[in-house]
Amino acid sequence: NYLRDDVKSPECEDLLSSLPSEEGWVQTSLRLYRGFWFLSWLLNSVFACQNQFQVHPSDILLVTSPKCGTTWLKAILFALLNHAELLATHLPYSLLPRSVRHSNCKLVYLCRNPKDTFISMWHYFNKFRPEEKGQLPLLEGLDKFCGGISVYGPYWDHVLGYHKASSEMPEKVLFVKYEEMKADTSVQVRRLADFNGRPFNEEELRNGTVEGILRMCSFDNLSASEVNRSGKLPTGVENKRLFRKGEVGDWVNYMSAEMGERIDGVMEEKLHGSGLKF
Ligand code: A3P
Numbered sequence: 001n002y003l004r005d006d007v008k009s010p011e012c013e014d015l016l017s018s019l020p021s022e023e024g025w026v027q028t029s030l031r032l033y034r035g036f037w038f039l040s041w042l043l044n045s046v047f048a049c050q051n052q053f054q055v056h057p058s059d060i061l062l063v064t065s066p067k068c069g070t071t072w073l074k075a076i077l078f079a080l081l082n083h084a085e086l087l088a089t090h091l092p093y094s095l096l097p098r099s100v101r102h103s104n105c106k107l108v109y110l111c112r113n114p115k116d117t118f119i120s121m122w123h124y125f126n127k128f129r130p131e132e133k134g135q136l137p138l139l140e141g142l143d144k145f146c147g148g149i150s151v152y153g154p155y156w157d158h159v160l161g162y163h164k165a166s167s168e169m170p171e172k173v174l175f176v177k178y179e180e181m182k183a184d185t186s187v188q189v190r191r192l193a194d195f196n197g198r199p200f201n202e203e204e205l206r207n208g209t210v211e212g213i214l215r216m217c218s219f220d221n222l223s224a225s226e227v228n229r230s231g232k233l234p235t236g237v238e239n240k241r242l243f244r245k246g247e248v249g250d251w252v253n254y255m256s257a258e259m260g261e262r263i264d265g266v267m268e269e270k271l272h273g274s275g276l277k278f
Contacts, residue, residue, distance in 0.1 A: 016043060022149050025125040025136055030149060036092045037153050046095065053097040055087075057104040060196060062088040065158045066151050067120035068112035069178045071242045075217040077108065080193050090152045093161030104172070108192065109162035112178035113278045114155055115251035115263050118145045122254075123244055125151075142259055146266045156270035163276045177278075182248050185214050219246035 020032040021040070030037040038046060055061070062077055064070040070088060077086050089096075100107075112120075122141045129136065148154030166175035174195045181188045189210055193199050200209060215221060222228055223243035231239045251260060267278060 015047075016040060019043075022144075025121070025141065025144065025150070026128045027130060027133065030151065034095060035154075035157060036095065037149055037151065039151060046091065049089075049091070050095065050097050053099060055097070055099045055103050055105045059087055059105040061100060061105060061107045062086060062110070063093075063107055063162060064088070064090060064110045065112075065117065065153075065155055066090055067117050067124055068110050069181065070110065071222070072181070072217060072219070072246070073108065073110050073176070075222055076189060076192065076213060077196075079213045079216060080189070080196060080198065092152065092158050093165050106171075106195065107162070107165075107173045108176060108195070109166065109173060110176050110178060110181075111159045111162070113248070113251075114145075114267050115255065115260050116178075116248065117155065118142070118150075118263060119251045119254050120244065121145070121150060124241065127241060138254065138259075142255075142262060146262055154270070156267060159276065160271065160274055163274060167275075179248050186210055189213055219243065 016031060022030045022032070022037065024030045024039065029040050031040045031043060032038075033043060033046070060077065060081065062070065062074055064073070070090075074086060074088055078084075093101075111117075118141070122136065122138065126135045144150060145153070145155065148157070152158055162173060163175055166173040174192070176188060176192075190200060204210070223240070223246075228239040228243065233239065271277070
C-alpha cells in the first residue's frame with residue numbers, strides 16, 4: 001500500500017493538488033496538510049475520519065508516531081482491557097476528530113527516542129521500495145527526517161502536541177516513552193492499568209497477572225506467534241514487518257556519532273522550553 005499513489009476521491013482532489021508536496025520515503029508522495037506530512041493516498045481517510053468519526057466516551061485511543069512501538073502497546077492494552085476492541089491512530093493531536101478532543105475518552109500516547117525511531121522507520125520503509133530504486137540512502141533519509149519530512153512528521157511536532165495535551169489534561173492523555181516501557185515494563189503496565197481506571201487488584205498482583213501480560217506481549221512471544229508470522233494488516237502489510245529488533249539504542253549500529261548529533265540538535269532546538277527530553 002505504500003506504493004499506491006492513485007486512490008483519490010473527486011472531492012479532495014482539488015484540495016490535495018493545492019497542498020505542498022515532497023518526494024516520500026518509498027515512492028508515493030507526501031503532502032503537507034495543516035503542518036503535518038501525510039501519504040497522499042491516505043488523506044482521503046484522514047478527511048473522512050475528521051468529519052465523521054464519533055468516539056464513545058469510554059473508548060481508549062492509542063496514538064503513536066509510526067515505528068514507536070504501536071504493535072507492542074496495542075497488545076498490552078488489548079490484554080489490559082480484557083480483549084476489548086482498541087482504536088489506534090497516528091493522527092497528530094491538532095488533527096484528531098473533534099469528538100475525540102471534546103469527549104471524555106482517554107488517549108495513550110507512545111513516543112520513542114527520535115534516533116531509534118528514525119532507524120526503525122528507515123528499515124521499515126526500505127522494505128516497500130521498488131527493487132530498482134534500492135534502499136533510501138541513509139543520509140537522504142536523515143535529511144528528510146531532520147527537515148520534518150516523514151510520515152505524520154515533523155516528528156517533534158507530533159510528540160509536542162501530545163506532550164502539551166498530557167501536561168494540560170493528565171487524566172485524558174497519558175504520555176509514555178518506549179524507553180520507559182523497555183526499562184520497566186511491569187511498572188508501565190501498572191501505570192496503564194491505573195490510567196484506564198482498571199488498576200490491578202491485590203489478587204491479580206499476587207497471582208502473576210502482570211507477569212502473564214508481560215510474557216504474552218514480549219517481543220519474542222509476539223513475533224513468534226503464528227498470526228504475526230503469516231498474517232497481514234488490513235492495508236496488506238505483512239505483520240512480520242512490524243517486528244525487527246525491539247531494542248533501545250540500535251541507532252548506533254547504523255549512524256555515526258555526527259549523524260546522531262544532527263537529530264539531537266534539531267530535537268533540542270524544537271523541544272526547547274517544553275520540558276521534554278529524549
Ligand atoms: P525496531 O525497528 O527498532 O526493532 P510500530 O509497531 O509502531 O511500527 O513500531 C515498530 C517497532 O517496535 C520496531 O522497532 C519493532 O521491532 C518494535 N516492537 C514490536 N513489538 C515489540 C515488542 N513486543 N517489544 C518491544 N518492541 C517491539
